[in-house]
Amino acid sequence: MRVAVIAAGVLGLAGLVVATTSPHLAGAPIVLAVSTLTATVAVVGLAVQPWLARRRVRAHAATGLAVLALVVVHVVALLVLSPDDALFAMSPDGPTRARMALISLVLLVVVVALGLARRRLGWSGPTFRLLHGGFALLAAVLGVGHAVLTDGALEGAGTVVLLASGALSVLGGVAAAIRRRRVRPAVPASGTASAAGPPPRGPR
Amino acid sequence: MFVAVVWVIGVLLATSSLHGTGARDVGVRASGPEGPSVAELAEGLCAPTVSNPGGTNNYVPKAPFTDPLGQGFTVTGTVRDEACRPLPGVRVQVWAQTATASEQRNRTSVRTDAQGRYRVDSDPLVAQFGEPNVHVGYDDPGPWRRVFLRNVTRDGDTGAQVDLVLSP
Numbered sequence: 313m314r315v316a317v318i319a320a321g322v323l324g325l326a327g328l329v330v331a332t333t334s335p336h337l338a339g340a341p342i343v344l345a346v347s348t349l350t351a352t353v354a355v356v357g358l359a360v361q362p363w364l365a366r367r368r369v370r371a372h373a374a375t376g377l378a379v380l381a382l383v384v385v386h387v388v389a390l391l392v393l394s395p396d397d398a399l400f401a402m403s404p405d406g407p408t409r410a411r412m413a414l415i416s417l418v419l420l421v422v423v424v425a426l427g428l429a430r431r432r433l434g435w436s437g438p439t440f441r442l443l444h445g446g447f448a449l450l451a452a453v454l455g456v457g458h459a460v461l462t463d464g465a466l467e468g469a470g471t472v473v474l475l476a477s478g479a480l481s482v483l484g485g486v487a488a489a490i491r492r493r494r495v496r497p498a499v500p501a502s503g504t505a506s507a508a509g510p511p512p513r514g515p516r
Numbered sequence: 517m518f519v520a521v522v523w524v525i526g527v528l529l530a531t532s533s534l535h536g537t538g539a540r541d542v543g544v545r546a547s548g549p550e551g552p553s554v555a556e557l558a559e560g561l562c563a564p565t566v567s568n569p570g571g572t573n574n575y576v577p578k579a580p581f582t583d584p585l586g587q588g589f590t591v592t593g594t595v596r597d598e599a600c601r602p603l604p605g606v607r608v609q610v611w612a613q614t615a616t617a618s619e620q621r622n623r624t625s626v627r628t629d630a631q632g633r634y635r636v637d638s639d640p641l642v643a644q645f646g647e648p649n650v651h652v653g654y655d656d657p658g659p660w661r662r663v664f665l666r667n668v669t670r671d672g673d674t675g676a677q678v679d680l681v682l683s684p
Contacts, residue, residue, distance in 0.1 A: 335615070336643065390645070394619070396573035397645040405537035405569035408529060409646055415525055446518050450525065463643035463671060 316363035319480060324356035327466065327473040334465035347389035348465045352473075354382040355459060358452040359477040362445065362484025366491075373427060376448075380424050383417055383455075409461035416454035423448045441492075445485060452481040535647065535668045538568025542650065542676040543669030551593065551679025552600060562600040564661070564683035571664030574619045577655060579609045582624040586614060586639030590675040591650055594632045597660075598683050602632025606660075608680070609653045610636040613644035619651070641669055652678040659684055 401410035456478035611623035660682035
């Protein structure tokens with residue numbers, strides 16, 4: 313997990329450097345810079361989430377809320393930058409990359425809502441993990457896809473950062489699934505006691 | 517339920533348009549310009565241009581005649597009627613995002629010449645909401661219906677061709 317968090321940190325820094333030094337942001341309105349940088353950090357935040365889910369539940373929850381807040385700021389900044397273009401992008405007539413972003417945002421809201429309502433839902437651990445983790449993974453993949461298809465400050469080296477973030481996210485999900493499969497015989501079906509795996513060691 | 521959601525997402529993406537509904541790649545490296553086909557021109561029967569969604573994004577009525585807007589990118593086109601006859605003296609408005617001016621500010625009106633052609637020089641286009649795009653509109657009150665188009669180009673394109681066919 314530690315390696316993944318460090319990798320995400322490096323990717324985040326690299327993404328911020330690429331974005332801030334991009335000609336696309338040179339002389340650009342401040343809202344465009346805000347929109348780009350919040351999205352960059354959000355992608356990296358999503359990448360680290362599967363790695364935090366098992367043993368760092370508090371950090372996982374805080375990061376999830378932060379990612380959602382960053383994405384909301386990203387969208388609001390675009391609305392401020394050009395309401396016409398933003399509303400068109402979010403309409404049914406918007407381009408594929410915008411539809412990917414919209415679906416990703418909706419999934420992100422659902423994922424956060426599921427996380428907040430975990431205890432009240434009363435779902436089994438596997439069911440919760442499938443929906444919460446599965447939707448989160450879809451949100452991450454669609455978010456990265458949206459960013460890769462978007463011409464802007466994260467072209468070139470930025471694309472490498474985005475794809476690496478997406479790969480880190482998928483790897484985290486796969487690693488968690490493999491780990492659970494290995495320990496399953498020893499772990500009884502646990503209801504809602506722990507939706508993200510074994511109980512965390514620290515206070516929640 | 518998860519599989520159903522994935523399926524719905526797949527359908528939503530498969531039914532989306534890469535550049536946005538009705539938008540075409542009109543850059544010089546694209547497969548062809550926006551406008552009537554060679555067959556239509558040969559028959560003298562041109563289908564009228566239909567406004568596409570997003571065509572009025574950042575539109576401002578009565579743009580001033582400020583061509584050229586820069587250099588390095590050229591928007592050209594011919595304005596015709598439904599019989600494919602060139603329309604001289606028609607005012608066309610062009611607006612697009614460049615590295616030095618936003619789409620809200622980088623705009624000009626231009627009139628067609630005796631052959632119905634117009635030309636606007638601008639600085640190279642840069643991505644606006646994900647890809648470079650160029651707007652061409654006809655908005656004069658008169659015998660013709662108003663038309664607003666949003667089409668796209670690629671990074672590095674040096675020009676675009678957008679022909680219009682106006683209908684009463």
